[in-house]
Amino acid sequence: MSAQHGLDTAGGEGRGVAGLLAPSRKAAILDELAAAGTVVVRALSVRLEVSEMTIRRDLIELEAEGRLRRIHGGALPVAYLPPAAMDSEEPSFASRLRRQQEGKEAIAAKAAELVARYRTIALDVGTTTFLMTPHLRSLAHAKIFTNSLRIAAALDGAAPDIYVAGGLVRADEMSTYGPAAVAQFEPLWFDVAVIGVSGVTPEGLFDYSVEDAELKRVYLRRSGVRIVLCDASKFQRMSLVNIGALAQVNILVTDAPPPPALAAVLAASGIDVRIAGSSDARA
Template sequence: MTAAQTHPPDPVTARPTERSRTPAQVRMARILERLNEGGSVSVTDIAREFGVSDMTVRRDLAELERDGLLERVHGGAVGLTRGPLTVIDDVEPIFEARARQNADRKARIAQAAARHVAGRKSLALDLGSTVLAAARAIVQAGPDPQLRAFSNSLRVGQLMARAGVATYMCGGLIRAEEMSLTGKEAVDGFSRYYFDAVLLGASGMTAEGVFDYSPEEVAVKTVFLQQSAECVLLLDSTKFRRISTVLIATLPQISTLITDAAPPPELALVLAESGVQVIVG
């Protein structure tokens, strides 16, 4: 029997299994997984998730950048800008699934949105899960007694009304899966009002603009946008560089973007050129 047969494989040269991955490999796999979902990652988030220092995460990002797998930016990293955009056509996840997805990111966006619109007297809110989280944050912060809320979301309307906020809705067809009011009656009803600001959700953003799934929902979003002095877009970073069925607005039509991480560099440049204020919650 030879020496090669009497000794186990060299642990240095043996191919690692999933279970034998080092902590650094696990972290880096998680970073790439997040980037593949779209958007960006932040040093703080990864450090908190794995209980390591910011410096450790920065070393991970530096190694992945050397391997050509990501691009480092201030405070974190983004996926490489080359290659096609991720296209989401007309398959809209159910509301409950969207509400659970990226819940931590949406909670940070919601808190930042509540602070941003504090003191507004007339506020439109559409039907997205992040907008619903923002409505909840506004209520928890103690809404202005003079606030009037306008929404086509039955969920948002019920939440605001129960908190004692003067809440206005409209007629229209109820989309059962979204619990939202749509159609000509909804569009005509909201077109009579003017708002200090609108909190708007979307399914994606590129340099071309902001997108969503449903033409019926976008018709109401468009009215909110046209009738508002400020359009505040609430969008988590996984939706950067994604498109969908319908264009809601071009970037110059957006006043403020509230998100959870810095946009990719090429998108950040177009946002700046379009005069969009970016707030990272």
């Protein structure tokens, strides 16, 4: 076998071992994009027998030509998704709790069902994670770690052991944050983490709060299974802080199927989308 097999050939013509010059390779990328609605760098690299770096360069050039829109790990057709709406101010906890409450309660029940078999559970701040608490009170085997004082109070006297990160307190959210809180949870490893977000777009996960963002990132880094809760009103919405990429998520629990364009991106990122209240149906 040639030493060049599986590598890009030398020289400036942009030819890979599959024999495709750069223009033909780009045409193949656009054909697949038109047929599938999304393309993934890794899969294109295997199919076209060139490096992932070559595919990324092709995507950069195609985007510059206005032929596609790059996302993390791949690309979408131009204008496949509308621009994300920007939420500049965080509503109060009480008003967020009332918003989409029926859907959030269904999401919370599904998320509680998913985490029930795990022993160490990290619960993020947020209204939907808070609504999980009635479903978690009987988990005698579990240890629950959180930076939400509301969640800790709601589980007071319940079966699980509750661990709260110490630090500064955000008054309305009743969450702890800051270097002390991060330092307390960073060395730990959780079986599963449940993350609340203010929005999901192809660019990743968003939240309003700079203060809460770093512990969300700790949960994403330090958990074996990462579950994001997002009611359907938050699809294609972004806010101040990008807390992580879609590729960091294992499961997304929502109350209605995502728009087809976003669903394609979630699938390309390897995310298992669960629709709450639909007999464990998946998108």
